[in-house]
Amino acid sequence: MRPKKGARKAYHHGDLAQALLDAAERLLDEGGVGAVTVRAVAREAGVAHSAPANHFKDRAALLAALATRIFQELTTEVVTALGISSSSPRARLHAIADVIVQYALRHPHRYRLLWRGENFAADKSSAEIAGTVLYDAVKEILGGAGTETSIDSQVIAAWSLIHGYVSLRLEGTLVDGSDEVSGKSRAAAIVDVLIDGVGRSRC
Amino acid sequence: MRPKKGARKAYHHGDLAQALLDAAERLLDEGGVGAVTVRAVAREAGVAHSAPANHFKDRAALLAALATRIFQELTTEVVTALGISSSSPRARLHAIADVIVQYALRHPHRYRLLWRGENFAADKSSAEIAGTVLYDAVKEILGGAGTETSIDSQVIAAWSLIHGYVSLRLEGTLVDGSDEVSGKSRAAAIVDVLIDGVGRSRC
DNA sequence: CTCCAATATGGACAGTGTCCATATTCTCTA
DNA sequence: TAGAGAATATGGACACTGTCCATATTGGAG
Numbered sequence: 001m002r003p004k005k006g007a008r009k010a011y012h013h014g015d016l017a018q019a020l021l022d023a024a025e026r027l028l029d030e031g032g033v034g035a036v037t038v039r040a041v042a043r044e045a046g047v048a049h050s051a052p053a054n055h056f057k058d059r060a061a062l063l064a065a066l067a068t069r070i071f072q073e074l075t076t077e078v079v080t081a082l083g084i085s086s087s088s089p090r091a092r093l094h095a096i097a098d099v100i101v102q103y104a105l106r107h108p109h110r111y112r113l114l115w116r117g118e119n120f121a122a123d124k125s126s127a128e129i130a131g132t133v134l135y136d137a138v139k140e141i142l143g144g145a146g147t148e149t150s151i152d153s154q155v156i157a158a159w160s161l162i163h164g165y166v167s168l169r170l171e172g173t174l175v176d177g178s179d180e181v182s183g184k185s186r187a188a189a190i191v192d193v194l195i196d197g198v199g200r201s202r203c
Numbered sequence: 204m205r206p207k208k209g210a211r212k213a214y215h216h217g218d219l220a221q222a223l224l225d226a227a228e229r230l231l232d233e234g235g236v237g238a239v240t241v242r243a244v245a246r247e248a249g250v251a252h253s254a255p256a257n258h259f260k261d262r263a264a265l266l267a268a269l270a271t272r273i274f275q276e277l278t279t280e281v282v283t284a285l286g287i288s289s290s291s292p293r294a295r296l297h298a299i300a301d302v303i304v305q306y307a308l309r310h311p312h313r314y315r316l317l318w319r320g321e322n323f324a325a326d327k328s329s330a331e332i333a334g335t336v337l338y339d340a341v342k343e344i345l346g347g348a349g350t351e352t353s354i355d356s357q358v359i360a361a362w363s364l365i366h367g368y369v370s371l372r373l374e375g376t377l378v379d380g381s382d383e384v385s386g387k388s389r390a391a392a393i394v395d396v397l398i399d400g401v402g403r404s405r406c
Numbered sequence: 407c408t409c410c411a412a413t414a415t416g417g418a419c420a421g422t423g424t425c426c427a428t429a430t431t432c433t434c435t436a
Numbered sequence: 437t438a439g440a441g442a443a444t445a446t447g448g449a450c451a452c453t454g455t456c457c458a459t460a461t462t463g464g465a466g
Contacts, residue, residue, distance in 0.1 A: 013445080038423060048446045050424080055444090059423065115374050131376050142401065150392075153384060154401050156377065157364060157393035164367020165359065171318050173334050174359065181356060189353075190360035197400020198345065198357050216414080241454060251415045253455085258413090262454065 017055040017065075019045045024066050025110075032109045033116070036063065063113065070110045071130040074103055078134060092141045093191050097162050101187045104166045112170060115163075135159065161194050162187075220258040220268075222248045227269050228313075235312045236319070239266065266316065273313045274333040277306055281337060295344045296394050299337075300365050304390045307369045315373060318366075338362065364397050365390075 013019065023044035027035045038059050039049045056062040078099050085095040104111035139155045165187060168174045181189050216222065226247035230238045241262050242252045259265040281302050288298040307314035342358045368390060371377045384392050 016444080037421085039421080049422095050426095050447075051445055053424075053445095057424095115370060115376075128376075150385075153389065153392040154396050156368065156371075156389065157396040158401070160367035160371060160393060161360060161364045161397075162367065163370060164363035164365065167318060167366060167370060168359075168363060173318075173331075182353075186356065186359065189356040190363060193357050193360040194364075194397060195401045197402070198361070198398045199400070219413085240452090242452080252453095253416075253457095254414055256414095256455075 013047065016045070016047065016051065020052055020055060020062070021066055021069060024062060025070075028066065028109050028113060029107065033063070033113055036066070038062065063116075067113050067116075068130070070107075071114055074100070074111075074114070075130045075133050077103060078137065082137060089141050089143065090192075090195055093138070093158065093195065094188050096138065096141075097165075097187045097191050098185070100162055101166055101169070101185075104170060108170050111166065115167070158194060161190060165190055216250065216254075219248070219250065219254065223255055223258060223265070224269055224272060227265060228273075231269065231312050231316060232310065236266070236316055239269070241265065266319075270316050270319075271333070273310075274317055277303070277314075277317070278333045278336050280306060281340065285340060292344050292346065293395075293398055296341070296361065296398065297391050299341065299344075300368075300390045300394050301388070303365055304369055304372070304388075307373060311373050314369065318370070361397060364393060368393055 020041055024036050024041045027037075027040055027044060036059075038052055041062065042049045042052055045051075052062060056065060078096055081095045081099045082092060085092050135155060138158050139151065142151060142154050142158070179186055184192075223244055227239050227244045230240075230243055230247060239262075241255055244265065245252045245255050248254075255265060259268060281299055284298045284302045285295060288295050338358060341361050342354065345354060345357050345361070382389055387395075
């Protein structure tokens with residue numbers, strides 16, 4: 001039977017699933033996804049090497065669950081920031097970009113984990129839900145003007161821009177060493193480029 | 204001693220290093236980076252499991268070499284496309300985006316390999332060189348107008364946009380199923396968004 | 407022709423994911 | 437309240453992996 005209510009100190013260990021995810025997150029932060037090994041997670045949680053199998057059928061399933069949890073944390077941070085931010089579309093886009101860039105730089109391994117599609121081969125559902133939340137957030141910011149398709153393109157462009165920038169930063173591909181450019185962060189600068197357009201800002 | 208000239212049928216096997224990279228690329232295309240195992244590569248190439256050690260000290264080194272080779276292939280395709288493309292900045296940006304998106308969709312595992320920083324822990328050099336080539340290509344397209352920093356932001360924005368879009372497509376995150384939008388590809392559409400700006404196209 | 411370094415081989419070891427039979431413990435029901 | 441069955445945890449096993457090692461082979465420089 002599954003725990004029906006509180007589920008604290010339930011069964012033998014007491015929510016081992018949660019404890020395993022905690023352990024996995026610790027290992028992830030320290031050594032990257034490669035360090036998140038079924039056996040290492042079990043060791044970290046102080047259980048037998050085969051105990052995780054009762055809660056996650058696979059290493060992939062474990063990583064998927066971890067990614068889902070992280071995705072929700074990130075989504076929450078974004079939503080919170082949007083709650084505080086002013087109502088200007090530019091400010092709101094800056095807020096989103098800022099939260100995501102900061103989170104990714106603070107927890108690089110976590111952010112990387114989010115975008116390994118392999119992890120979601122099992123249950124795309126929860127990741128897709130979180131993704132939809134973020135997508136809709138930007139769509140709302142960009143408002144109702146323009147045709148439906150043009151808005152979709154704008155939303156996709158915004159997400160591509162932010163995610164791409166973070167990826168390049170994390171992988172160290174960006175030769176650009178300066179985070180600051182004329183008083184604002186590089187992230188803010190490229191968001192402005194997207195809003196104002198390359199063509200316009202060059203004239 | 205190292206082969207000095209032609210290096211064909213050299214030594215015991217005859218450029219085993221190259222054969223190993225061929226085998227690795229085959230395995231990569233079929234089963235993703237996880238399938239590129241030192242032993243599997245050796246099997247595929249028909250040599251002992253420890254033979255690769257003579258040419259690549261690590262699995263990481265093997266992957267790095269493979270990534271470098273793929274990076275050069277992609278770079279070449281981009282440069283070629285730019286040679287054919289018209290001189291309009293918009294057309295040239297479209298050309299770059301198109302080549303990269305098409306390449307990534309055709310060889311998803313190869314594209315993914317390029318952006319795993321782990322692979323370059325050993326020799327960042329060659330990957331950085333290839334990255335610089337692409338970076339400079341966009342920088343040249345965007346021309347000499349504007350301040351230095353604002354140009355850098357524009358180039359970074361362009362690369363972030365393209366790379367981010369490809370990543371989202373590859374990971375299946377984009378709920379967007381339609382590649383085509385009002386006669387042009389989605390990739391072209393978001394490049395146009397970047398050029399014209401979100402603000403402008405909404406007025 | 408001889409020798410040496412580059413190259414290839416096979417064995418070994420620790421670590422991994424996953425399956426299995428077994429042991430323990432919780433919860434619901436009879 | 438007693439027991440039964442399901443959920444949970446354990447330890448062993450297997451095949452696979454990366455990497456090291458001692459050994460064998462080979463090609464070219466001297």
